[in-house]
Amino acid sequence: MRTIGPLLCAMWSFMLLVGCNHESKDRRAVPADIQAIFDRELYRESVWALRVVDLDSGEVLYDQNSEDSLFIGSVRKVFTIGETLEALGPEFRFRTPVHRRGIVRDDGVLEGDLILVAKGDFTMGGRRSPDGTMAITNLDHNEANTLGNAILTSPNPLWGFDSLAAQVAGSGIKAVNGEVVIDDRLFQPFEFREEFMVSPIFVNDDLIDLVIRPTRPGKLAEVEHRPLSQAFTVTSELTTALPGEGERVELAPNLADGLGAGGSSGAVAGRLPADFVPPITESWPWVRTFRITEPANYARTVFIEALQRAGVKIVNAQAVGSNRSDLLPPRDTYTAETLQAELESLPFAEYAKFVLKVSYNIGSDTSLMLWGLTQGCDNLEDALALEREHLVGKIGIPESEFHFVDGSGGGPTTATNTAVLQMLKYNAESSFFPQFLDSLPVLGGDGPLAFFTDFESDPTLAGAKGNAYAKTGTFAIGSKDGILLKGQSLAGFIDTQHGRRLMYSLTVNNVQLSNDVQELLKVSQDQSTITAILWRDH
Template identity: 50%
Template sequence: MNATIERPCKRWAVIASAFLLASCGGSIDSNTAVPEPIMRVMQKPAYQNAAWSMQVVDLDTGQVIYDLNSSGQVFIASVRKVFSTGNALNALGAQHHFITPVYRQGTVAANGALNGNLILVASGDLTMGGRANADGTIALTNFDHNEANSLGNAVLSTPDPLAGYDSLAAQVAAAGIKTINGDVVIDDRLFEPFNFRGEFNVRPIFVNDDLIDVTLSQSAQGAAVPFDWRPKSAAFSVQSTLTTGSATSALDIELNPELPLCIGSANCVGEVSGNVPAGLVPILTNAYPLIRTFRVTEPSNYTRTVFIEALARAGVTVTAAPVAPNPVQLLPAKGSYSSAQQVAQLTSAPYAQDIRYVNKVSYNIGADVTLMQFGLAHNGSTTMAGSLAAEQGELSASFNISPAQYHFIDGSGGGDTTANGRAVIAMLRGMSTKAAFAPYFDSMPVLGVDGSLATITDFEADSTLAGAKGQVHAKTGTYVAENLLVPGKPILKGQALAGYIDAKSGRRIAFFLTVNNVPITGIPDVLTVFQDEGTIAAMLWKMQ
């Protein structure tokens, strides 16, 4: 006979959303009740007004091992990526390569003069050779620059962000073109631009992940802070008045404007100002440099300039002004290019590497583009709305996941993205039966080893849990917003973790875990919650 446990009910409301707490309502089968050691973590004082949800199942049989509020809609943040990356990987295949071609219009004279335009046709290649390792993999760091401003620091990957454009330019030169008596155009019509979180409109062409990295080095009190930036281009430059203040002064780094609207115009400059306290130990890395980023708000304008500069390095002269808006009015009819006109192409790493990049570091723009690539492959959709609709159909047909089980607004988990634990588990179990499961599994961060789980190591303080290191492959998700109940203070609306555990017993389990609505004071509190979830994952490894 299965017993039920009734628990007291509480409620917590924030930003027009209300959730029953994990300890509220319904009945819980005692055979799937959460073990006491895990409950002790969930019942820490920091979580007294928070909502936990969890489901743990045997991957092969689907047997529910533990269950807590798994039917409730909860904030999952970037755990949403397990859906977008899985569907895209199934649709395109792990070995798919994106081909970015360059075409000439007009004829090439005997002296190497192209009397016409040169056109780069964007393919949606996320890295464009800018993160290419020698072994063909995409270079990653555990603190990716895409979150440098929100987290307060980053570690830059080492490959040259302009390497792909230099390769294309060298091929153009090798094709016999020495001068372009026309213009250089970026054909960015692969999909309709979509807005990324109020920052800019994403297009299917990238240089350095649509970021300019600013590197800040250490200096003595009263001195200017040494700085540099990459990529170097006439499209955008950086100036700084940042100085080092006393050891007791506050860290205050201002980027003006963080979202520059001048890209495509001459003399587009970003300014860094403020104060760095002497003796500062940088967050995350505990060492200099400090990294901040400006957003490339006009990707096609920026890429056009970068490509013209790469052509110049390859010995190809372009008569058109290098800094100008991308002249889309010069493009021919979409899809009208002839293979005889092709003069260069860039081939991406295998698609499994893109998925690995998106999941390991939780690359949000990459996840949104991944959804768009799925829509294109699935039914030719070129809009975000169309891709979301295509995904909804696929989740219903292939994974038996109802639209009532989730609310997705993009491919990355932005804003009030929700799902219930059962939907996440259904996706994880469904992917385990697909041909692309191995690269999907390998794309997940690994507990205590790499990606966004690299620094989750508190569990190792307990020798009985230390063996969990390397055995948890799971996607993370963090959603911080303003706490409307305490104006001016943040709240962790969702910290989620979901994936696979190769348990101590030898069996593989799928799990979903999230806590919603945790009052916090800043990033250190978020990291504490993150560590607690890592400890719970380690406990699951031990218990199963």
């Protein structure tokens, strides 16, 4: 069975969380209108858990099955991002340097190598808006192939590499006689959900975006891609078909040499009916993606091309090829004298928004690695072990109440509602809480929660829009009957109609769905409706 969690993760990772007070015995049954949702036929075989707590007083308003360990999906990210915000600080900025190894002659020729030292900046300036914020859309390209479409951000995805190249040129280097190398030794690469390895260097979230539009029946469809680089080219035999012929689009990346190494390519084939309507957005363009699986090779080519655009001649190194990590010096030999350029990122608070509002899985896993580095470890296994000690020893969450396999909520990630609320409470009492709260999706505002605000049947709930801030999480797999929604969770905060701030965690496990995506959307809408009821009644 193929896991489709990433799709669901992106769409429903921002759900709301409940308060946490392990010792309280003041437990009340859920109100009738919420219980009526729990009792629907769709959830006949399901398990619901809900815990709601007044953040200020600690009063437990509702509690049901909150000590059960349930699948929470991307709600796990409220742990990772809270920890990283605390360890790095909301104002932390990545500083990605470029060093030289060798001397620069009087004529501007570097007799030696130019080295970009990756620091784990998972945007590398590619989402930087003119106003100094992170560019984010409600339908991110990281889930384009799973969800069926995306809305691309507008900033140049290669901005950071162009900025570094311009600084190198400005430092007086006119040519490089040696190699251009990416130093990606910040942490040990880790496997992302048995698909590819993640390292500390990124280009456009390690994706190639395809931008597709139909033309006239019988003609090739318009297929463009970004970023443009010699490292990866796209060929297309996608034709525009007559209306009603049916859509069939196939993406076939050539992974023989590793995507991004040695001039890889992707092929697009099939047919696109002239009357095809792009999913979700219902407007053109239609976005699909290829995955970069050798990011250091790809980043090396991208940086060489940026240097060439900036007027720096690369004398001997080939633009397309493998990253020569064997040429790297010992890590402690970089000095201020060898520094030629440095890319300063936006504050980490903007990265927190990116991860939580988009439910960016790779960004959350990388954030756990960044947290691990502050604890003295450089690999995912040790970071998870140290995090477990931190959650139990410092935050006070019982070890039996959570099970994390990565930093983003993949696969069999479980937690109790009380554990989730304990983390939310810890975040709420920390100095970084304003930035954390600002990072959560807003009901009716942004992220997945922007889509689930259909309260027409009960206008008394409409005021909840803009007053709930929560992370969603989804874990689903294919089954013989369609889709088994093993877990859908929502956790965060509600500023209620009567001026209270609530924490809540809401989870449902084991929902059998057909292949009709509307059923899946219905579960998310039901959880949003429950959120709105809590807003109205308190």
